[in-house]
């Protein structure tokens with residue numbers, strides 16, 4: 001309901017008569033109780049004050065605080081006062097800030113002054129907090145901090161004082177986000193909160209205020225010598241009751257303040273930080289954000305002191321278009337650079353390998369060159385220090401070349417270009433160099449700073465130069481890590497080995513991993529039982545940048561999972577928590593999917609989400625399949641990977657599929673007998689593939705089947721209302737069909753001066769006294785609209801239908 005004239009008068013702080021007079025001047029007849037529409041509001045705002053709203057707010061608080069009306073002259077001064085920011089959050093908008101007692105106000109209470117002092121102190125504190133948060137952000141954004149972004153932090157190698165000084169203590173992975181969230185309060189990007197309700201409901205607040213005018217701090221009788229806290233800490237959200245307890249106030253007092261702010265809250269209702277801050281401020285109390293409780297799914301991050309960092313080998317990923325020679329180049333490098341001493345073992349694929357060149361080590365990520373693995377490679381770039389972009393000299397820049405460039409660039413990884421196949425007839429390295437300039441890669445020979453090396457994997461030309469350049473770039477990049485601390489690494493690949501159990505290839509990134517270390521890897525944990533390098537040699541320890549295959553985990557982790565060394569108790573409990581979190585989020589993601597048969601739902605277009613379970617032979621293909629499936633673009637259907645894992649399709653996979661109504665995709669794996677039986681019983685659809693693209697194509701086709709029918713609007717006619725006939729029951733628009741036709745079943749919209757005033761259906765369509773199905777162009781008819789009576793002469797009735805359009 002719109003506001004009444006007498007309320008508007010109050011808002012503008014002028015006598016009602018004055019409002020009525022002004023309205024009269026504008027030919028608007030109104031009484032005290034007439035509603036004020038937008039037009040009237042505009043007139044009043046224009047007449048009474050251009051800053052009417054601001055005044056209103058300022059006046060409101062003063063009224064609340066003092067019980068007096070405040071004169072316009074006082075307001076005027078107040079509106080130009082600098083905005084008094086909420087020091088702890090910085091999110092108080094001008095409106096909210098103007099709610100504080102103003103220094104210039106003669107009615108300012110002692111407690112308000114006191115509040116200001118506190119706010120001043122807190123402003124300082126808020127600034128410090130913001131700076132700390134920024135510093136933390138900067139730290140996590142540094143290359144060293146890349147992997148542990150937002151991770152729980154502990155200082156290693158620092159003196160205690162140093163550590164404390166540097167980071168105020170500890171931090172967890174993911175907590176960076178929280179910090180940011182808090183920090184956000186210092187900016188304008190504050191999320192929508194209840195605070196906006198407080199501010200947005202100024203009108204009501206004002207009304208309340210004028211009725212319940214009383215001093216802000218008058219609630220606590222002066223004689224009562226109760227001491228209240230001047231500062232309280234509040235979490236992101238807090239229950240009203242608990243908030244009142246923290247303030248040392250009666251719940252009723254807090255609820256009252258909330259009410260005055262336009263918030264109807266009960267004792268057990270949650271209010272957010274900003275609202276709490278506002279209310280606390282009313283009590284002269286400042287609030288500080290309470291540290292979020294430690295995330296039980298995180299492991300403490302160790303921050304290494306600069307002096308503990310030692311040079312480590314570079315980790316290189318080879319990227320490029322299909323068939324440009326990635327595998328050949330990796331093989332050629334491996335063959336030519338494995339010393340006879342090292343060549344003892346049998347080469348094994350563990351996802352990465354090391355070579356020695358000029359006495360220095362280089363680690364190459366060893367990922368198969370296939371389009372579907374682009375996603376894996378993109379992940380590779382996260383552990384990668386240098387990307388070698390292979391471009392065939394006879395083929396030039398191709399789509400995946402560009403993709404690779406983008407992946408490396410977005411990961412902030414420097415690129416060295418290897419122009420391969422220069423031995424081939426028709427090879428044109430110069431042309432490739434020229435093509436690459438279009439993507440910001442300009443060779444040194446052409447005045448740019450991208451290293452470009454012509455090579456031939458077949459003829460082993462240019463390999464030395466390539467390796468030399470990798471080492472030079474590595475040196476320039478100052479790649480360092482602290483080897484003397486508990487290890488942290490990333491899973492490159494993982495699989496379930498029949499004889500050995502879960503096997504994970506890990507690239508150690510920080511610290512040194514030892515046999516016997518207790519580790520947590522994603523939701524898995526265990527003790528490093530054995531460690532081997534890519535030549536199958538047993539290792540006792542692995543320093544930074546060293547890839548190793550480890551045994552001893554209780555389950556198969558996923559590529560990209562972080563490995564941390566910790567104690568057994570922590571490993572076990574944190575892994576458990578992570579598993580719980582994973583399970584519940586998987587369940588949540590599928591809560592809307594019913595248990596009915598998947599394909600009948602697809603046919604009925606009811607499914608908005610296609611849950612899928614992926615099982616594959618190795619982690620690499622599972623990951624590739626997952627990324628490719630998630631990459632399928634559809635506006636209507638979201639693909640949800642309920643579970644993805646390595647190994648045969650088991651009975652438990654089928655039960656999970658049944659519960660979440662998922663489709664099971666097996667890649668190079670088969671279901672075991674129990675799973676097959678269960679699938680039959682549970683009516684779960686299993687699809688086996690040997691080619692990733694077949695799987696992707698099938699899912700895409702399924703999605704096409706799932707697409708909801710699309711409709712588009714088709715206007716079928718227009719009529720003009722020429723006469724409005726009012727009967728006690730209905731309002732009939734006597735209309736003339738100007739164009740097309742009106743039909744009884746059509747949807748209509750009523751257009752007045754180009755604005756749609758109604759959209760709905762025709763209630764009745766008549767010619768003379770008869771109901772008709774349709775009225776053609778050039779004829780007159782009587783139209784009544786469904787649940788709408790405000791038809792006016794000159795209105796236009798537009799009739800339309802929704803027609804189905806075929807999916808692409």
Ligand SMILES: Nc1nc2c(ncn2[C@@H]2O[C@H](COP(=O)(O)OP(=O)(O)OP(=O)(O)O)[C@@H](O)[C@H]2O)c(=O)[nH]1
Pocket residue numbers: 320321322323324325326327328329368369370371420421422423424455456457458459
């Ligand atoms: N002439 C010549 N042929 C090469 C050279 N390097 C690779 N090839 C050939 O190019 C083809 C593709 O090489 P791969 O090493 O499989 O290429 P890839 O980029 O790993 O391919 P995907 O794994 O499919 O992405 C093979 O037939 C190689 O023999 C080279 O230096 N000279």
